[in-house]
Amino acid sequence: MTTERVGPIGPISHMGHMGHIGNKHHTLDFIRVEGAEMVFASRKSQGRFHALRQIDLSVAQGEFVTLIGHSGCGKSTLLNLMAGLIKPTSGVLLCDRREIAEPGPERAVVFQNHSLLPWLTCAENVDLAVERVFGARESKAQLKARTQAALELVGMAHAVAKRPHEISGGMKQRVGIARALAMEPKVLLMDEPFGALDALTRAHLQDELLKIVARTQSTVVMVTHDVDEAVLLSDRIVMMTNGPAATIGEILSVTLPRPRDRVALAGDAGYVDCRKAVLDFLYTRHGQPAAAVA
Numbered sequence: 496m497t498t499e500r501v502g503p504i505g506p507i508s509h510m511g512h513m514g515h516i517g518n519k520h521h522t523l524d525f526i527r528v529e530g531a532e533m534v535f536a537s538r539k540s541q542g543r544f545h546a547l548r549q550i551d552l553s554v555a556q557g558e559f560v561t562l563i564g565h566s567g568c569g570k571s572t573l574l575n576l577m578a579g580l581i582k583p584t585s586g587v588l589l590c591d592r593r594e595i596a597e598p599g600p601e602r603a604v605v606f607q608n609h610s611l612l613p614w615l616t617c618a619e620n621v622d623l624a625v626e627r628v629f630g631a632r633e634s635k636a637q638l639k640a641r642t643q644a645a646l647e648l649v650g651m652a653h654a655v656a657k658r659p660h661e662i663s664g665g666m667k668q669r670v671g672i673a674r675a676l677a678m679e680p681k682v683l684l685m686d687e688p689f690g691a692l693d694a695l696t697r698a699h700l701q702d703e704l705l706k707i708v709a710r711t712q713s714t715v716v717m718v719t720h721d722v723d724e725a726v727l728l729s730d731r732i733v734m735m736t737n738g739p740a741a742t743i744g745e746i747l748s749v750t751l752p753r754p755r756d757r758v759a760l761a762g763d764a765g766y767v768d769c770r771k772a773v774l775d776f777l778y779t780r781h782g783q784p785a786a787a788v789a
């Protein structure tokens with residue numbers, strides 16, 4: 496476990512934070528955020544709200560990075576910047592050396608509230624994404640096979656013909672993940688994907704996600720509130736300070752070997768140390784702001 500304090504200027508050194516990534520050809524700064532600032536127009540604060548300040552971050556190909564911080568600090572804003580759903584007020588974001596100017600199929604997003612279309616079946620929801628990415632080059636049969644494979648990957652092949660209201664919240668979330676994975680994105684951006692689920696379902700889906708990511712070697716940036724989730728899943732945990740003008744306070748490298756087993760890790764000294772470091776950051780040094788608690 497190592498931590499790095501992130502200064503207000505300059506890019507972050509990311510060498511030595513590669514965790515399980517053994518392939519030397521992997522790009523170390525697959526996603527780059529350089530000096531990103533986000534100022535929203537707002538009615539309060541003289542018409543502007545400075546949400547994010549001087550965000551510098553590099554994410555390596557195949558890396559699993561989580562963003563953690565108190566409510567309202569700007570985690571979703573940072574993820575939305577990476578998704579291209581919003582543009583920074585200043586600074587630049589790059590994915591695979593190209594500027595992120597809009598949403599793209601190489602960056603699939605899984606939102607906290609499963610965003611399936613209610614009038615379509617599970618398979619049709621996934622089909623829609625598959626068609627958008629591969630429709631121009633592949634036959635109907637190939638597209639169907641992609642949908643089927645993605646639903647199988649998340650254990651939802653049995654629900655192809657069901658509509659969202661006929662399945663549980665955890666199942667909907669799995670279909671959302673299948674839809675994102677089916678696009679074969681270079682980057683998986685997830686905003687508290689398990690936030691609304693009960694503890695057992697959440698644990699199950701975390702384990703599945705770990706297996707899937709190990710197979711697909713995806714690059715993942717995931718927002719979470721959950722310290723245990725962050726330590727279990729991450730190569731690095733990006734800890735954000737409180738807003739307004741939130742920034743990256745510290746980055747913790749989690750060097751626990753993979754595959755990771757939640758039961759075995761519970762008593763592991765390295766795991767306990769990581770957990771303590773995040774708790775210390777969040778509650779001792781950057782306690783929840785009074786306004787957010789009220």
Ligand SMILES: Nc1ncnc2c1ncn2[C@@H]1O[C@H](COP(=O)(O)OP(=O)(O)OP(=O)(O)O)[C@@H](O)[C@H]1O
Pocket residue numbers: 535536537544546564565566567568569570571572573738
């Ligand atoms: N479109 C917007 N216009 C004005 N202010 C915004 C806008 N979007 C977000 N904000 C503000 O920016 C700050 C960061 O919001 P964001 O949603 O990124 O926080 P978060 O860390 O994801 O919080 P949570 O953990 O509760 O989801 C908040 O103070 C929020 O009110």
Ligand SMILES: [Mg+2]
Pocket residue numbers: 570571572
């Ligand atoms: Mg959020």
